[in-house]
Amino acid sequence: MTQITPTVDFDQDGKQVGWLKVPHSVTRSAYGVLPVPIAVIRNGDGPKLMLSAGNHGDEYEGQVVLTRMIQNLEARDITGTLLILPALNLPAALGTTRVSPLDAGNLNRAFPGDPNGGPTWKIADYVENSLMPRVDVVADFHGGGASLDYRPHASTHYGPDASDDHKKKSLDLVTKLGVPHVMIFERQNKTEGLPDGAIRQGVISIGGEYGGMGSVSRAGVQLVQTAVDRLLAGLGIKGELPENLPEPQILRIGGDAHVYAPEPGVFEPATELGDSVRAGDLCGHVWFPENPSREPVSVPFNGDGDVVCKRHPGRVEAGDCVAHLASPWQA
Numbered sequence: 242m243t244q245i246t247p248t249v250d251f252d253q254d255g256k257q258v259g260w261l262k263v264p265h266s267v268t269r270s271a272y273g274v275l276p277v278p279i280a281v282i283r284n285g286d287g288p289k290l291m292l293s294a295g296n297h298g299d300e301y302e303g304q305v306v307l308t309r310m311i312q313n314l315e316a317r318d319i320t321g322t323l324l325i326l327p328a329l330n331l332p333a334a335l336g337t338t339r340v341s342p343l344d345a346g347n348l349n350r351a352f353p354g355d356p357n358g359g360p361t362w363k364i365a366d367y368v369e370n371s372l373m374p375r376v377d378v379v380a381d382f383h384g385g386g387a388s389l390d391y392r393p394h395a396s397t398h399y400g401p402d403a404s405d406d407h408k409k410k411s412l413d414l415v416t417k418l419g420v421p422h423v424m425i426f427e428r429q430n431k432t433e434g435l436p437d438g439a440i441r442q443g444v445i446s447i448g449g450e451y452g453g454m455g456s457v458s459r460a461g462v463q464l465v466q467t468a469v470d471r472l473l474a475g476l477g478i479k480g481e482l483p484e485n486l487p488e489p490q491i492l493r494i495g496g497d498a499h500v501y502a503p504e505p506g507v508f509e510p511a512t513e514l515g516d517s518v519r520a521g522d523l524c525g526h527v528w529f530p531e532n533p534s535r536e537p538v539s540v541p542f543n544g545d546g547d548v549v550c551k552r553h554p555g556r557v558e559a560g561d562c563v564a565h566l567a568s569p570w571q572a
């Protein structure tokens with residue numbers, strides 16, 4: 242079994258910028274490795290936080306903020322330990338794709354991973370079993386990807402067995418990040434995401450979607466930067482939280498939140514991000530330009546809530562998610 246080897250020492254004080262060397266032996270490169278970037282910034286004992294982006298390669302706001310952070314932050318600025326991974330699924334980040342072009346792996350569906358699997362599964366295994374046990378909190382920044390556009394939100398995730406203390410700490414942290422909308426995910430029967438790995442490891446999981454459409458949202462970059470600054474302050478790693486923080490709106494995604502295209506065509510949306518809708522309201526029409534005498538098919542919403550996510554490309558196949566809702570969360 243060929244394992245991932247880090248070029249950094251996790252117990253050493255100071256700032257190190259190095260790589261996780263993921264074995265990848267191919268015709269072009271018999272003894273090759275994929276160098277997944279990692280920074281370790283440590284100043285003595287204290288709180289421990291892992292920050293990641295590029296879990297999905299086509300989601301960029303977190304990649305920008307974490308890369309800038311590695312350049313600007315020094316060990317003397319902090320207390321405790323930061324692990325920063327700005328391009329977690331490196332092949333996908335370089336390929337501008339959601340999934341890895343090397344093994345078709347969707348990293349956020351590959352947990353708990355496999356040390357003998359393809360590169361994506363090796364990375365998942367290393368994150369869950371070698372990195373997460375070193376930290377108290379993991380924050381993984383997403384951005385919708387090429388196929389979706391999001392109204393930005395921060396999120397936290399916990400499993401059905403989470404203690405009240407774990408839930409309270411998760412909620413306290415995520416509601417102080419300066420993101421006006423917060424999503425709570427109570428994970429049931431899910432195993433394969435990075436947050437599920439965090440749940441298994443007893444680590445507080447913070448996430449969120451900060452943009453979309455495969456672009457770099459300026460507002461999203463600012464929100465991720467604020468969220469990172471507040472995470473460092475809230476955990477006692479660097480700085481102080483501002484006083485009198487406004488309460489965000491807390492939301493959940495219900496079982497009837499997602500809307501799917503019923504057949505191939507061009508989807509014309511009937512709503513904008515942030516619109517409030519009821520079950521039965523029109524989500525959009527599928528048109529058939531290749532058969533222009535055919536009437537469009539109406540696609541309704543199945544539940545009540547706010548439109549927080551919309552599909553970006555116009556052309557759809559049957560089964561493409563065209564929108565999803567979120568509704569107020571009740572504990």
Ligand SMILES: [Zn+2]
Pocket residue numbers: 296297300383384385386
């Ligand atoms: Zn994502």
